[in-house]
Amino acid sequence: MKRFNSNQAFSGWMFLAPFLVSLGVFFLWAILRTAWFSFTDYNLFAEPNFVGLENFTSLVLDELFIFALRNSISFALIVTGAQTILALLLAILVNSAARAKGVARTIFYFPSIMSSAAMTLIFLWLFQRQGLMSGMVGNFVNLRWVILSFFVIAIVIQLALVAMARRKYIGVKLFDPYFLLISVLVALISAVIIRMGGFVPVYDEKLLISWLNTREVFLFMPRTLWSVALMNIFTTVPTLMLLFLAGLQSVPISLYDAAKMDGANVFHRFFNVTLPSLTPVTFAVVTLGLIGTLQMFDQVAILGAAAPLESRVTLAFYTYYNTFPPGGSPNIGLASASALTLGVLTVLIVFLQRRFGIKEKLE
Amino acid sequence: MLKSLGKSLLAVSALAVFSAVSAQAQTVKVSGFGGSDPVVVNGLLNDVLADEIAALGIEVEYAPTEGDYSQFILNALSAGTAPDVFYTDIFWSLSIFANGQAEPVKNMALSDALIPSLVDAFTYEGQLYSVPKDFNTLAVHYNKDIFDDAGVEYPNNDDTWTSFQDKLTSVQSSIDDVYGVCVVPDYARFAAFALGSGWEPFNADGKTVLDDDFRRAFTYYTGLVSGGAGVLAADIGEGWTGGCFGSEQAAVAIEGAWVIGFLKDAAPSMEYGTALIPMDPETGDRGNLIFTVGWTVNAASEVKSEAAELIELLTSEKAQQWVLEQGLALPSRSAMVDNAYLMGETAEQKANLAVFQGASDGNVLPFFFGELGGAWMEPINSALNSVLLGEADIDAALAEAQSRFDELQAD
Numbered sequence: 001m002k003r004f005n006s007n008q009a010f011s012g013w014m015f016l017a018p019f020l021v022s023l024g025v026f027f028l029w030a031i032l033r034t035a036w037f038s039f040t041d042y043n044l045f046a047e048p049n050f051v052g053l054e055n056f057t058s059l060v061l062d063e064l065f066i067f068a069l070r071n072s073i074s075f076a077l078i079v080t081g082a083q084t085i086l087a088l089l090l091a092i093l094v095n096s097a098a099r100a101k102g103v104a105r106t107i108f109y110f111p112s113i114m115s116s117a118a119m120t121l122i123f124l125w126l127f128q129r130q131g132l133m134s135g136m137v138g139n140f141v142n143l144r145w146v147i148l149s150f151f152v153i154a155i156v157i158q159l160a161l162v163a164m165a166r167r168k169y170i171g172v173k174l175f176d177p178y179f180l181l182i183s184v185l186v187a188l189i190s191a192v193i194i195r196m197g198g199f200v201p202v203y204d205e206k207l208l209i210s211w212l213n214t215r216e217v218f219l220f221m222p223r224t225l226w227s228v229a230l231m232n233i234f235t236t237v238p239t240l241m242l243l244f245l246a247g248l249q250s251v252p253i254s255l256y257d258a259a260k261m262d263g264a265n266v267f268h269r270f271f272n273v274t275l276p277s278l279t280p281v282t283f284a285v286v287t288l289g290l291i292g293t294l295q296m297f298d299q300v301a302i303l304g305a306a307a308p309l310e311s312r313v314t315l316a317f318y319t320y321y322n323t324f325p326p327g328g329s330p331n332i333g334l335a336s337a338s339a340l341t342l343g344v345l346t347v348l349i350v351f352l353q354r355r356f357g358i359k360e361k362l363e
Numbered sequence: 364m365l366k367s368l369g370k371s372l373l374a375v376s377a378l379a380v381f382s383a384v385s386a387q388a389q390t391v392k393v394s395g396f397g398g399s400d401p402v403v404v405n406g407l408l409n410d411v412l413a414d415e416i417a418a419l420g421i422e423v424e425y426a427p428t429e430g431d432y433s434q435f436i437l438n439a440l441s442a443g444t445a446p447d448v449f450y451t452d453i454f455w456s457l458s459i460f461a462n463g464q465a466e467p468v469k470n471m472a473l474s475d476a477l478i479p480s481l482v483d484a485f486t487y488e489g490q491l492y493s494v495p496k497d498f499n500t501l502a503v504h505y506n507k508d509i510f511d512d513a514g515v516e517y518p519n520n521d522d523t524w525t526s527f528q529d530k531l532t533s534v535q536s537s538i539d540d541v542y543g544v545c546v547v548p549d550y551a552r553f554a555a556f557a558l559g560s561g562w563e564p565f566n567a568d569g570k571t572v573l574d575d576d577f578r579r580a581f582t583y584y585t586g587l588v589s590g591g592a593g594v595l596a597a598d599i600g601e602g603w604t605g606g607c608f609g610s611e612q613a614a615v616a617i618e619g620a621w622v623i624g625f626l627k628d629a630a631p632s633m634e635y636g637t638a639l640i641p642m643d644p645e646t647g648d649r650g651n652l653i654f655t656v657g658w659t660v661n662a663a664s665e666v667k668s669e670a671a672e673l674i675e676l677l678t679s680e681k682a683q684q685w686v687l688e689q690g691l692a693l694p695s696r697s698a699m700v701d702n703a704y705l706m707g708e709t710a711e712q713k714a715n716l717a718v719f720q721g722a723s724d725g726n727v728l729p730f731f732f733g734e735l736g737g738a739w740m741e742p743i744n745s746a747l748n749s750v751l752l753g754e755a756d757i758d759a760a761l762a763e764a765q766s767r768f769d770e771l772q773a774d
């Protein structure tokens with residue numbers, strides 16, 4: 001019996017060995033080396049000399065590090081929040097699609113299969129000062145009165161149609177799809193007539209918006225990173241949508257049936273059945289989101305000279321920037337201190353989220 | 364009998380094996396940039412210098428590197444896997460030289476044969492560490508058809524900032540959707556004007572002071588856009604002045620000879636000419652930067668003498684003449700200054716001549732910023748960007764840049 005147990009233990013260790021070795025070499029050893037270098041003046045060539053807390057003091061005194069810290073934290077909070085909400089909404093939309101569910105999932109998942117580098121280059125093009133995004137915003141601003149007319153007409157017609165229908169029939173919904181289609185079509189034709197007839201002012205201002213190449217700060221994050229956030233959300237939401245979709249499909253139908261019988265409307269069912277049931281998935285999505293966004297590097301690295309350094313620097317990029325400063329000697333000590341700070345910050349934020357935010361299990 | 368025959372055979376075999384081993388060529392590993400550079404190096408190694416390399420009894424193993432070369436070589440040197448011979452760009456040369464990774468150049472005859480300013484650029488603490496293979500400076504390349512259509516005189520070597528701007532403004536106002544020049548918020552181009560003003564990047568104390576001369580150049584350069592002589596390159600979807608020029612959206616480009624190869628691909632039928640950088644009307648001087656790359660022997664190489672001999676071949680007159688005639692780069696040897704090729708009449712030859720002359724006309728400095736490296740340029744680039752985007756006025760931008768320099772260079 002004892003021999004059997006020892007054989008079993010040996011087999012177990014053998015199965016674990018590849019993972020333990022890679023974990024030991026690429027994580028434990030690497031983190032210990034990084035920790036040691038963070039207390040030295042190592043520059044890749046000379047023997048490292050112990051310098052105490054000098055690198056950490058330099059970090060705090062370096063304005064670029066402060067920018068990086070601010071950018072990383074704000075980017076992580078904004079992107080994680082936005083992508084979680086959007087992924088959930090998208091999952092609900094796809095899950096409730098009556099037809100062509102597979103096609104809908106494929107289309108929505110498509111942005112996630114693009115490589116980050118390719119997607120960044122596409123967005124660089126979209127975000128040019130005279131690019132597509134500026135053009136769209138410019139059109140919106142120049143045609144604001146026409147667009148407003150469209151919405152006003154659509155709303156008025158929809159309300160009128162619903163009101164008329166409710167006189168004859170019971171249970172006509174405010175957003176009845178057939179009435180909505182008619183309202184939108186009529187509003188669209190009216191807006192075209194309004195535009196052609198010159199009934200409302202149409203402007204011809206050429207808007208030049210610096211989406212990336214700017215030092216402007218909006219709220220507490222550089223405008224550059226807001227643009228990067230948009231790109232990041234676009235590419236990560238589909239993957240997170242799949243997680244929520246899996247979660248949604250495991251929620252028992254009986255719960256919804258019971259809620260319906262208790263008179264719960266669609267919002268009650270969402271907040272009292274769907275959201276609580278998805279707690280473990282939401283925890284995973286938020287945790288993965290925080291870790292991923294805090295370590296964001298590739299997109300700002302590809303931006304390169306297209307944006308000022310202080311507007312795009314994140315903690316991961318700051319580490320890289322000090323490892324290979326353009327034209328300068330590697331500053332591995334400072335880079336290691338920065339990498340260590342990022343690691344500790346990531347653990348801390350994930351811990352705080354778990355402690356005060358969304359829990360792993362439904363309580 | 365059989366026994367003695369066997370012994371003889373054995374001896375002959377052993378001798379043959381020994382001879383083969385002793386005659387085996389030493390392998391010298393060489394690395395260089397990716398992109399179009401392998402065409403040049405392969406041409407030299409396999410065609411132009413093949414006989415000489417064979418005569419040296421060495422075998423060259425050449426492996427170009429795509430991507431960021433400085434990162435590759437720093438990593439490789441640190442890990443002990445670097446090739447015997449590698450490129451060193453003047454921009455990041457200090458990190459190689461100051462850390463003892465380069466073998467000093469011992470051949471004094473070779474260093475004496477090189478253009479002195481290039482030797483100075485690669486000299487660290489009185490010792491030459493790299494053999495400059497070629498160099499580049501900035502010049503004004505102009506599209507003849509655009510100037511003809513606008514009825515404006517071509518830029519020329521007598522242009523001052525004022526006359527140059529007047530020409531660009533006339534072109535821009537004459538032809539729709541064509542700008543005078545693409546302006547980039549980059550010291551690597553702005554320096555052509557800043558240095559012409561008499562401003563020095565580092566004063567006697569090694570500090571950077573953005574004085575009145577700098578301000579004059581800064582005002583002129585940023586005013587090219589607001590004055591109707593140019594456009595911010597990013598605004599028309601370009602990242603460099605050559606890109607705007609190649610797509611015929613700008614009448615001139617301020618670039619080095621590297622633009623020649625680009626134009627061959629991007630605008631093969633373009634009729635273009637080249638002039639020197641315009642002079643500051645106050646000082647009467649031009650400014651310019653020297654961009655240069657050298658061949659370096661790895662200090663840890665086991666075949667240092669063979670590697671040094673190979674570098675001598677790669678920078679020989681024969682090699683440089685071939686490279687020059689291909690229109691690929693300018694020679695680093697003094698003896699080739701009066702080369703007949705440079706006096707030719709083709710657009711490429713004239714462009715090369717202007718770039719060559721740019722190295723010795725006016726205030727010319729290497730594209731090198733000491734220990735700070737590229738971080739030194741950041742305050743200036745940032746100030747240029749802010750003003751060109753209209754996010755700051757000149758006073759505020761320069762005040763912030765000066766404050767950042769003070770912080771960077773604090774003792």
